[in-house]
Amino acid sequence: xxxxxxxxxxxxxxxxxxxxxxxxxxxxxxxxxxxxxxxxxxxxxxxxxxxxxxxxxxxxxxxxxxxxxxxxxxxxxxxxxxxxxxxxxxxxxxxxxxxxxxxxxxxxxxxxxxxxxxxxxxxxxxxxxxxxxxxxxxxxxxxxxxxxxxxxxxxxxxxxxxxxxxxxxxxxxxxxxxxxxxxxxxxxxxxxxxxxxxxxxxxxxxxxxxxxxxxxxxxxxxxxxxxxxxxxxxxxxxxxxxxxxxxxxxxxxxxxxxxxxxxxxxxxxxxxxxxxxxxxxxxxxxxxxxxxxxxxxxxxxx
Numbered sequence: 176x177x178x179x180x181x182x183x184x185x186x187x188x189x190x191x192x193x194x195x196x197x198x199x200x201x202x203x204x205x206x207x208x209x210x211x212x213x214x215x216x217x218x219x220x221x222x223x224x225x226x227x228x229x230x231x232x233x234x235x236x237x238x239x240x241x242x243x244x245x246x247x248x249x250x251x252x253x254x255x256x257x258x259x260x261x262x263x264x265x266x267x268x269x270x271x272x273x274x275x276x277x278x279x280x281x282x283x284x285x286x287x288x289x290x291x292x293x294x295x296x297x298x299x300x301x302x303x304x305x306x307x308x309x310x311x312x313x314x315x316x317x318x319x320x321x322x323x324x325x326x327x328x329x330x331x332x333x334x335x336x337x338x339x340x341x342x343x344x345x346x347x348x349x350x351x352x353x354x355x356x357x358x359x360x361x362x363x364x365x366x367x368x369x370x371x372x373x374x375x376x377x378x379x380x381x382x383x384x385x386x387x388x389x390x391x392x393x394x395x396x397x398x399x400x401x402x403x404x405x406x407x408x409x410x411x412x413x414x415x416x417x418x419x420x421x422x423x424x425x426x427x428x429x430x431x432x433x434x435x436x437x438x439x440x441x442x443x444x445x446x447x448x449x450x451x452x453x454x455x456x457x458x459x460x461x462x463x464x465x466x467x468x469x470x471x472x473x474x475x476x477x
Contacts, residue, residue, distance in 0.1 A: 185212040185334040185440040187392070191383040194341060194390075197358065200351045201341050208340045208399025209268040210392055211261075212430075212440060213449050216332035220311050223265040223335070225395070225449050226328030229257050229280055230305060233312040238299050240284040247286065247320035254316040255282035255299055256326055258426070258451075261397065262305060267337050268398030270423070272302030273469035281424070281461075286322035298459065300472055325428075325452025336440075340399040341390045345408045359385050388437045394430035395449070398422060401460045405477040413464040413473070420462035420473050426451065427458040 187210060195202050211225070218224030220231075231237070239252035247253065263269045263277040272279060284297040321327060347355050362382045369380035383389060391402045401422045403409065411420045429446050431438050453459045454476045462473035 183334070183442065185210070185214075185336055185442055187336060187338050187438060188441055190389055191437055192389060194385065198351060198355060201355075204342050204347075206340050206399050207268055207337055208392060209266050209397045210336045210338055211266070211395040211397065212334035212336060213331035213395055214334060214443075214445070215329055215448055218330055218332050221305075223260060223262045223333050225259045225331040225333070225451075226257070227260065227330045227332075228315055229260055229311075230278065230308050231280075231312050231315070232308050233310045237316050238282050238301065240286075240297055242284070242286075242288055242297065244286045244288045244320070244322065246288075246322050250320055253284065253286070253320065254318050256285050256318055256321075256328075257315065258283050258298075258328055259424075261424075265333065266335050266397050270398075270463065270465070270468065273467075276302035276304050276468075278303050278305040279424075281426075283326060285318050285320070285326035288322070296453075296459065296474070296476065298461065298472075298474060300461070302468070323452070325450070327450065329448070329450040331449050338392055338399075340392060341385075342400050343391055343403050343408060344386045345403065346400075355385050383437065387434045393432060393435045393438055394425075394427045396425045396427075399425075401425070401462075401475070402458070402477055403475075405454075405457060406475070409475065411462045411473045411475065413466070413470050415470040416464065416466060418464055418466045421465050422460060423463040423472065424461040425458055426453055426461070428453050428456045 213225040218227030220228040238255045240255055241252050259281040261269055261279045280301045282299045287294045289295040289297040362384050366380050366382045373380060391400050399422060413420050457477050460475045460477060464470035
């Protein structure tokens with residue numbers, strides 16, 4: 176029996192409002208997502224985890240980055256950092272990989288030295304069948320040089336929890352989008368007026384909003400809807416077939432923010448359990464082609 180079978184779960188509080196009662200047309204846009212709830216621990220190679228040992232075949236070369244790194248001259252190919260490992264058995268919203276693979280392994284380079292600007296991230300995903308790893312390696316290479324400590328995750332066990340999400344507010348169009356935005360504006364205005372009436376000693380009034388409390392969950396998750404808070408909504412189509420891609424994984428700097436406290440689990444609420452920092456304390460959204468999982472993934476830092 177896996178160690179994860181004995182771990183206490185994490186429970187997202189019920190949403191403060193039933194958003195489908197307010198806006199019935201949102202039902203057509205409902206998606207499930209699995210919040211991963213990483214917490215510091217000692218995961219093993221057979222567990223789903225962040226920052227733990229990978230279930231990696233002893234006879235298979237470890238993935239490396241071959242891009243020259245200005246701050247690490249001369250080391251040659253740089254071993255990638257093991258970021259996360261996800262088993263389909265543990266994560267309900269993890270889609271099947273190519274040829275029925277059931278294990279997703281995520282790596283990244285510990286230097287910002289990639290892409291058109293030369294200051295971007297490099298993330299590598301590897302799918303495999305867990306049962307085929309008969310002789311896992313005990314020798315997991317370290318990168319040797321690190322450009323930024325935020326690329327080194329603290330070992331964390333996971334407490335997966337399935338939730339319901341709705342689209343990022345700027346993706347809602349037509350009458351539905353107008354109705355949600357008008358309601359959002361009214362909620363914000365009401366909160367402002369309540370704050371004015373309460374004065375300095377009256378505390379900080381709070382009213383739920385669609386954007387912060389009823390749509391996209393913060394933190395590490397698999398599936399669901401992507402947040403586009405930095406760039407605004409963009410298109411993410413598969414470069415191989417043109418099919419609209421779907422959110423596969425979100426790697427987040429924080430599990431919640433000051434304006435999203437309603438998502439803090441009932442059991443606890445550490446803000447940054449993994450020690451990971453993405454971009455300017457944001458998140459990395461990883462997208463996959465729903466038509467063919469072997470097609471290249473898409474990435475967006477928000």
